[in-house]
Amino acid sequence: MEEVSLRDVRSIWNLGNFDFVFSPATGSAGGLLCIWDTDFFQIGEKFAVHRFIAITGVIKNSGFHCGLVNVYGPSTDSDKPNFLSKLLEFLKSKDILWCLGGDFNLFLDQEEKLGLSMNVHLIDVFRDFIFEAELMDLSLVGGKFTWCNNRDPPTFVRLDRFLISTEFNLAFPGLLQKVLPKSFSDHNVVLLISEQSNWGPKPFKCFNYWLEMEDFEAMVLKTFKDQRKNSTAYGIESILRGTKKAVKTWSGTFLKNKGRNSADIAKEIDSIEAQLQQGITNPGSYESLRKLRSQLWAAYRKEESEWLQKSRLRWFSEGDRNTRFFHLTATERRRVNQIKFLKRGGEEISDPLVVKKMVKYHFSNSYNTTTALEVEDLNLDFCKLSVEQAFILEDRFREEEVWAVLFSSDSNRAPGPDGFNMGFFQKKLG
Template structure:
């Protein structure tokens, strides 16, 4: 409607099986079953009305819907409402509307989880700026029983004037990721000179250096180079997003200056360039050539890369007769398996390969034995 593009609710069909939905002009409700959870749960994607006169009617309709559908509900989105004066910096504070929102949360038996990573989710980006917590996650008390370790995390705002919110149940540590060489690095300034220079230094120290050693040295110098210089990468995006978040927090604290506002605008422009490079990375991850040279085709490459990741993922492991599904246990079993495999013997035992090798005839062997015997004498 007008400048608003509407609401979109998406989910991974391998994780959530939707069995029903309801569409309202201000929210989308979806119910179904999560993998590993026997009870039906519901998620509501919300965009509250921006007109103050419509807010009381909206919360009344939403409360009526929740009362008629007794499920463990999780409500998430832009409510366009706040519960206290502390959730807003700048402009006026409407006590009446805040009371309406607080009453709705209480009457619906919802819990407003603590927000980690910041205090506000939206800014008008003006000078001086206004900061408001418009976005949040509200969960029913029965939803908390199913998921005990819920945490509401504020993500960097990136190119949007809103901060995304992540609701996570637990954080799994799979360990450090392996280094990958992306094609865009080859086009960076002085990349080729750096690699050639490293190989020349290695060959001066050891002219008989083998190919594997040269590749190993090149990998090390490229890896160090990617962390020390400013190049478009996933880490660069996070770094710029961190700078944006830090400046916004300073502005929220009252440290407003024209230089900070200008720097914030410059960082927003820079992050667009980084995201375009990230799109090229997705194209390479998909391991598929561009259908048309220059065609962005983001949806295609994301689909191919995501499908490949699903195929290669290890969700279940049969180890020593036991079926393991916990990611941390899978990680430990893989580490234990390869630790035993690489430490069983110190040298390569040819006999264990069970290969057919050509052997010298008996007469040749006897001749060699005599020759070695004479040399020893």
């Protein structure tokens, strides 16, 4: 492909307003064409380089600033390290978040190739490139490989993929790669999509920063008293059940009315400071700045606490502060743990309702009261507890033991599925 006209592009992209960049074929390297919807993406800069095209700009509906790169890597092994080196140099020259996609003619793991020999050294070279460029691979659904040589016996390889800057997960947490069915080409189309299935209501979770809020404490104390006064069941389970319901109602109202996030407050601070730098002062400007900075600090602490709990890091200690890292860790944990589909007789099932039924059926049949194996008359000499040991195990818990366990526990950990963590019990029962 040496030339592309506007008419050619219009025949491919028959969807409203668009723009494009074209890089012609050079030798054995095929040409590259990148097309985008101008109503969706506002272009900043565009680059047509040998073996890749890059554009930078803003996604209009979100204001997200990023760069997109269309890649076609060399097929000759000796050319691949030099290509990655030049691509890395270009990426590092721009202070921007990147999304790369295309045929890299490389793969990341031995499991990504089936058939013939493989160059293990180039796997390490490709991994080093991804690490140095601060990129990440994404989950792949719909298939394991993206290219086949259509010979007998065939060779299958995953040559095509998307790589994104890690911060892309903060803006688009549901991103994944989907392999589409292959037609006449020896390559499968790989689609980058943001897909978040509806798995129903999320489990209740109590966040530590709620515990520092006066109206939260007053609400919990009132609920405790009402539960003790109005309920016929005085057990802790009954009290917590009623408290959970009240906290969920409170959190819904709080989240609706909690006001601006840290980004909104920071923008207002920047606006006032810009006016002051130009000599424009209004009555109360300095007092407004003081209040806004106080609000910003409080917002940062709330966001930090929330994302720390979501990340479930065990090594965190007081003084470690990195909300961005906690956010990325929580997002990556959610991505890795996500059930995208289950297989049933070779068929991929992705509908959440059907997946839930399959999981329930599996565990209901695996864990039940049906005796799987009768164990009797084995004449085995099992070790036995002494009378003193049995007494200690069966002895009633003392109150001081309960309090000792409570206050020695990690405040971020939850002892059960009710959503209340140890911080809640330490704060409200201590």
